[in-house]
Amino acid sequence: MAAVSPLLVTRGLTRRFGGLTAVDHVDFTLPPGEIRAVIGPNGAGKTTFVSLVCGRIPPSEGRILFDGDDITALPAHRRVRRGIAYTFQITSIFQNLSVFDNVALSVQRTLIDRGGGVPARALEAGVLEALSRVHLADRLDLPAGKLAYGHQRLLEVAMGLALQPRLLILDEPTQGLSDAEIESFVALVREIAQRATVLLIEHNMPVVMALADRITVMSNGAVLAEGTPDAIRADAAVQQAYLGSPGDG
């Protein structure tokens, strides 16, 4: 297999809040095209870790490299322009703007970055493309706040997709979704992964097992184990810390 340079690397990434070490010298490597799930008990530092990666909070120590470049000092909005998109753990959309306008802001961003202004036709095309992937294209003018919660989460994913990211970070995306919605979500992520790398924080184990190429297990701010789903399932330390005793499912 040819050596592919990793898309995302962190070296000794650390974040402290006063006396608490939320992320503890994490070394992390993510090759392009992979679907990586990050799991762990509550308080393990998963959201803090991805917040450090996407730039929402600054690290106390360590380095972050994206596609070979050191982005540690880069502010969040510049990282987004480099190709990192993030959907929030608690859905964060523009409640008072229409579904169309929500996604338009992402499409507008990519059009501006490409230069040449924002022609209306290109904007519309981009919005429709992103929304049809999450099956929300029939509700363009609805105020986003009026959508059901599950659909709001999908809208946020569409906003991330419309940025045409190279790395899409999803923070507990299936929380609050019905079983049927989760099923179509899994299909969506598989389709996304054909063009982008996906980093996924999840508590829903069936989803993790179905989607992940590899799993990183975090506990107490550090990486406990890393490997394929089967390897993680069989790992005794992980079972003890997180999944329960070997007898449980």
Next chain:
Amino acid sequence: MRADTTARVVALHLAVVAVLAALFFVLPDYHRGVMARVLVLAVFAMGYNLTFGYAGLLSLGHAMFFAAGLYGAGLTAYHLGWSVLPAFGFGIACGGALALVVALLALRTTGVAFMIVTMMFSQVFYLTTLYYTTYTRGEEGLVLGPELRTIGLGGWTLELWEPATRYFIAVALFSVVFLATMALARAPFGRGLVAIRENEERMRMLGYDVHRAKLSAMVLSGLSCAVAGAAYALLFGYVGSSFASIQYSILPLLWVLLGGAATTLGPLLGTVFMFYAVDLTSGYTSAWLLVVGVALILLVLFFPKGVMGTVRRKWLPWLP
């Protein structure tokens, strides 16, 4: 989708300008003067609207930008004998420069702290105009003589105190800023500001440079307010400290709230209405600020979207 509304929007705005111009021929003399004043103050309100309405930053210090234009134009004309156009330009530049400096400092704070910081910077500006009373004559102010308010263009002479000239220049200035605000509100920049106001963190995570957007909004805002200030000095010939006082930071807030924040038409409506309301009241009592106080409380309690904001929400969603 958006293409459908452009024609309507542009037509509406041009119609407003046409009505304002035509009004001159209908109004009696006294009201021609009042409307000229109102239009210049409406430019001030539109400038404030950029910061407060579109960017969502409650500044309590915008008097300093208006006053920067006022004094920039007034002092250069009065003490240095500058002619109208250079004085006007200088006033605008002063406002822009001040806005940049203030924004760089004030945008390090948010919410209540931002309000207090802007209020305090404006207060320092006001106190400065009082302190250097040898140049500014403080509250008493400076009166610009007619020779300072004349523009010579080729063989033509424009006398700025002449009612018709003054009125139409006011309309022209208003129209420029009005149409510019319309264009800005519908452009990606304007829509970006509104979105930042809605959910700043989300905008940042969509790749937008939120700080730069707010900074630009404030500088544009300061420039517009300075346009109004410089125009006021040259059209009405008076430059005084009271225009830098906190009252002139609160009045545009009131005008914009009443007319409808983050709408293009709101500032004009609010300014016209409140100006006449105050004019009427001060005919009866010297306590006309009471009207301002009551209006502010009623607005914020029952009518926070203002007139055009409510119209837009209920009937005409395409209004910028």
Next chain:
Amino acid sequence: MAFGPHLLLATLEGLVTSAVLALMALGLSLVFGVMRVVNVAHGEFFMLGAVLAWFFSTLVTGHPAFGFLLALVLSPLVVAGVALVAERLVLRRLNYDPEATIVATIGLLYIIQQLALTVYGPEARPVQAPFSIRIALPWFGYSGYKLFVVAASMALMAATWFVLTRTRIGLVMRATQYDRETAQNFAIPVDRVYAGVFALGAGLAAVAAVLVVPISQAHYLMGLDPLLLSFIVVIIGGLGSLRGTVLAAVLIGVSDGVISVFFSPTLAKMIATFAVAMVLVFRPQGLFGTAAR
């Protein structure tokens, strides 16, 4: 007068200012600390206190101390009542939203101020001090009443500190300030605490006004300068810090007094206002406050 004694005089004058300022700033700080709202009309509560003090003093003939005592008791009560009404009618309906509250209190400022103008008039009226003893210092005589003001202020600050730190009411207030939601979970009637704190803040401003009005006069515009100075004190001293408020009040009051005497009052205000704006930009927790939670 030689420089030394002149400086001492300026310092004493500054201390009197500080004493009044400390009380007023304390009121503002309590309201901001517990309710997280800025009351721009705080200066008008001060002015109202002074105007009412004049009114009550005219009701009583005879020794001026009677009128003064009446004012000292009634004026803060009336002003606290006004504040309570405003809180119920307006602030609570706004759900204490910070921006809306500021706009509403600006409206309140104008209403109170202009009503005072209408009813009380534009003149400045004096109130007689309850006693007029002069303390003879080696270089000049100094008003005993002014020293009384400083002492009274210190006593009131101590009493407030005592209430805040040693009584149940104070505990309830501090709990609400610290974490409103948890306080609610512990069945603390947050709404009533807010109403009480707002009234208390206004009352403190009124007391400060009653103390100062025999020294200066009662005038309908007298609320604006103290408001600004109180802001400055609260911001520099830091929120939620009684000690910070006192120290900042002394610092601001004395330096304002000294600069005003030796230079110009306008310059003093310019420097103070600019300094506080910079503090807010670069060190928002002030000198002693803790960073916002």
